[in-house]
Amino acid sequence: MKRIVFASCLALASYMMVSCNSGTTTENKDAVDSAKAVNKEQKPVDKSVSDFAVKATSGGIMEVELGKIAAQKAVNPRVKAFGQMMVDDHSKANDDLKSRAAMENITLPSNMSDxxxxxxxxxxxxxxxxxDKEYMDMMLNGHKDVxxxxxxxxxxxSDSTIKEFATNTIPAIQKHLDSARAITGKK
Known part of the structure; x- marks a missing residue:
């Protein structure tokens, strides 16, 4: 059950995204719901585009936070290194998505979902x-969904700017998945 919940939330999120806002939001208890509400009202782009950007952002924020924890807390050096890779790669992707979303007037959440x-x-x-086991199992299952x-x-x-972000990010996601598989010994 935890695996399904995590995978769903991570897929709602994704690897690579933004830790800062790129538009006007009305901060609610849940930043993801708030961003979706603003995008629904403003209709900056097709709903599927803004929903993807919001999910990817929220997931990216979560990946960075979990990576920071793993880089400090993990006992296995490979898990520590994986955590740092998540921080580095997802911070970079978050910044890329943030700038692309700003061009499309898409509001992104400033925090991960509750x-x-x-x-x-x-x-x-x-x-x-x-x-180490819990973190790497989350990373393995989450990256499959992402x-x-x-x-x-x-x-x-339909939006070429956000579509290009997705396309350009796939190799990093595949690298993360391959690394998680190697560390866990699972497919």
Whole structure:
């Protein structure tokens, strides 16, 4: 169940996104819902485009936060290195998406969703090998779903600016998935 919930939330989010706002928002309890509401009202682009950008941003924010925790807390050096890779790669992708979304007048969340924050809090409670296992299982399952989400966006989105972001980000997502598979020994 945790695996399904995480995968869904990560897919709602995705790898690569933004930790800052790129438009006007009305900050609510949940920044993701707030961004979606602003985009629905302003209709900057096709709904599927803005929904993808919001999901990718929220996921990217979560990936950076989890990566920071893993880089400090993991006991396995490979897991620590993976966490740092998540921070570096997702911060870069977040910045790219933020600038592209601004060009399209898409409002992005400034924080991850409340559900994602709960998942971060739960994994952060783990220690030692239990933390490493939980974190890497989340990364493995989440990156599978995110890869599917980005491949679909790369094929289907109507906005060329955001579609290009999705296409350009796929190799990093694949690299993350391959790394997670190597570390966990799972497919």
């Amino acid at each position: 559900d994602q924050q709960k998942m971060v809090d739960n994994v952060n409670k783990k220690t030692g090998k239990d933390f 890869l599917d989400m980005f491949q679909k966006a790369s094929a289907d989105l």
